[in-house]
Amino acid sequence: MSSALRVLLTDRAWPDAEIEKKILGAARAELVEATATDEATLIGLAKDVDAIATNWAHVTEAVIRSAPRCRIVARLGIGIDNIAVSTATELGIPVTNCPDYCVSEVSDHALGLLLACARQIGFFHLRTKRGEYDLSAAGPMRRLSGQTVGLVGLGNTARELVPKLRALGLTVLSHTRSGADYGTGCRMVSLKELCEQSDYISIHAPLVPETRHLFNAERLRWMKPTAYLINTSRGGLIDPAALWEALQKNVIAGAALDVFEPEPPDLNDPLYQDERVIVTPHAAFVSQESLDQMRTQAMNQVVQALRGERPDNLVNPTYQA
Template identity: 35%
Template sequence: MTRPLVLFTDETDLDPAPGRALLEAAGCDTVLAELPSRAGEPQTLPAGAERAVALVVGYARIDEALLERLPNVGFIATMSAGFDMIDRAAAEARGIWVVNLTDAATEEVAAHALTLMLALERDLRGSVAVTAAGGWTDDVTAVPRRLSGLTLGLFGFGRIAQRLAQVAGPSFARVIAHDPFVTAPVHGVELVERDALIAESDVLSLHLPLTADTHGAIDGAAFAAMRPGVSLVNVSRGELVDPEALTAALDSGKLRGAAVDVLHGEPPAADHPLRNDPRVIVTPHVAFLSDGSLEHYTLDPARNVLDWLRTGTAPRAAVRGRDAEPLLPAGE
C-alpha cells in the first residue's frame, strides 16, 4: 500500500513536529508548507504536494483555487476549533471531510474570558499604570462596579460559554445567553433572544464561530442597542466585531472598555491602534494556551487524520464528506 501524503499547510505558534512524527510512524509521508493566511498572497506548494490526501491546517487560507491544485485531498483537520479559514462550499462540493478541534481548550478559553472581564471591571490596567508611575490609592480615579449587581451576557452558548457560565455565574446577579442552536438552559443561565441579550448585558462575552452570518455581528446597530457602560469581551474571532464601530463606541463612552484575545487579520500590524489603546486590553491570541491543551492541539489533528485514513469516514466532522476506502490498515 502506497504511503499516503499528509500536507501540513503552515507552521503556526504550535509545533507541527509531534503530529508529523505520529503520522509518519503510522505509515504516512508528511510535508510542511508555508501557505499564507491572507487573501491575495501567493500560495506556493512544496514539490510533490499534489498527491496529498489530507491537510492539517493552522491559519492558512484553504480556498477553491488551492483545492483545485490538490485534487486528491479528501480530509482536512484543523488545529483549532474554528474552521473559517476553509472555503466550506468548495470542500462540500468536493466531498472533503473537515474535522475541527472541539474540546482541546474549553477550560482554558473560559478561564481567559473570565480573566479579561475581571481585568476590565476591576480596571486592572489603570491600577497597574498608577503603581508603575509611582502612585498609590489616592491616585486611582476609576471606581469599579460591583459584579453582583451586573448581568453577564453570553453570545453563543456552546462548550466554552457553558463552562464560563459555571465559573463566572456565582459572581454575577444574572447570566443570560443567546444561541439559536441551544434550546435547553443549563447552569442556571437564562436563554433569551438576540435583541434582549444585546440590550440587557452589562458584560457581553462573545463565543460565536465565524460564519457569513456572524461576520460583523457586533456592529454599529448592536453597539447603539447596548446599555451605556457595557464591557465587551471577545475570545472567539476578531471579525465578529466591526472595528470602526468598536472605536466609535469607545469614543462615545457607550463602551466601558473592551478586552480581546483576537483581532482582524492576525497577526495584526505592529501599529494596530488597539494595541496601545488604554481603554482596551489585548492579549495575543493565547486564550487556548496551557500545558494541558498543547498536547491536544499538536496531536489531535494528526489523530483525526489517522482515524479517517483507517476508516474512510469521520463521525465527528464539522463538514461531512464522502465515505472512501481506507488508505491505511485498521489498528496500525
C-alpha cells in the first residue's frame, strides 16, 4: 500500500490515539484527527482521506459524498445511527461496527442501575451526602428475588444480562420485534404485556426510525406506578418530555439513564435533577479492556478495507466487495 493512505478519526472518548496510530502505521497509513465534529469541518477533512473512523460524531450523507477516495466508514462502537449507512451503501463503501466489544460492561452497568433503583442507592446517597441520615426517607422497598424484569430487545448485551438477572432470583420477560428469544428461554410477550408485568424495564433496542421515542407517554402509562425504566442503549428510545411528565404524575417510580437525547444533555433540566432519576454520563461501555478491544477491532477493519479485503462486521449487507 502507498504511504499516502490517510484515515480520518472524527472523534474519540479516550485520552490518546496511540493504538490507532500503531495499527495504521504498520499498514503504512497516516491517522488524521479532526479538530472539530461539525459537518463543515468533517466535509473539509473527508475530501482527502481513504477511510473514516468515527466514535460519536455524525458522518452524514454530505460527509460521505465529499470523500471520493473513502474505502470504509468504521464505527468505534456498536450503534450506527450516527452514520448515513444508506449513502455509503449506494456508493459501494462498507460500514463496520464493533458489535461485541462491551457486552460484559454494558450488561454489568444495566444490572448496577437496576440494583441502585431497587435499593434506592442513588436517592440515599444524595440525601445522606446532604446531611440527612434517614432510612425512612425513601418509599417502600421490596425484596429483589421474585420481582420481574422486562428486557426490550435481546441483542448481545441483553442476552448476557439474562443469566445475571436470574442468578438474583429475578423473573425475566422479553419483547423483540421478531418474537425470537435467541436461545435465552425468556418468556416472550408483547410490549404492552411487558410494561404491565415488569417491576424493572431495561432497554436494549437499536435506535432506528421505528423505535425512536419507543417509550412515549402512552407506553409509560402502561407501566406499573412502582416500576423503574433503565436505558443503556440509546437516548432517543425514550421521549424525555414524556418521561418527565410521567414522573411528575407518579406514573412510574423512577428511571436510570446512561444515554440521553440530546447528548450530552442539559443537566440543569428538571428531569435530570430529580432524585428519582439516576444519571451516568454514557459510561456503560467503558473499561480499559473494552476500549482496547474496540479500538483494535475498528482499526483492523479499516486496514482490511484499505487492503481491498472484505472487512469484518459489515452492517450494510448489500455492500459488494
